[in-house]
Amino acid sequence: MRRIDIIYLGLGIFLAGGLAYLLLQLVGLDSQQAGIWSQALLVFGLVGWLLTYLFRAGTKQMTYNQQLKDYEDAVLEKRLAEMTPEELEKLQAEIEAEKK
Template sequence: MRRIDALAIGVAVFLAGGLLYAGLRVAGLDSFDAGIWSQALFLLGLLGWVSTYLFRVVGGKMTYDRQRDDYETAFLQKRLDEMSPEELEALQAELEQEKQDSANPS
């Protein structure tokens, strides 16, 4: 996100708060009650926005997590592509041995 985008979002939120307050005043609330209700609604909106961020963090769906997974996959694929057929066979044999060892723990 660019700096101008962050500023535009801040101005938009500020204006939305003013419009919400004005709308509540037009709806018949006095200035104190309109201020309380507009703050309460913005607090609920803020908590909702933060909760979506926390769900992405806990679920591992952040941009960094995706980039890291993509990098690891590409790195391992490149390593596999560079291996000779003999090295691939040795790796396959080692994996089969590990699979048998884990299936038959003695």
């Protein structure tokens, strides 16, 4: 994510909090109650996002990990494609020997 994306995201969250405050006032809450509830919504949203982040980090489903796995798979596929038929037979024999 680029820096400008983070700035836009922060600005969007800030505006969402203000919009929630205004909507809660339009619904009929006084300014103090609308402020409390809009802050509560933002905090719950932040905690929810944090929990999803921790889950993705704990299960290694982050973008970097996925890119690294894709790269490793691509390298292995390229090496396999470059092998001669004799080398493939030898590799297959080694795999069969390990299975037994």
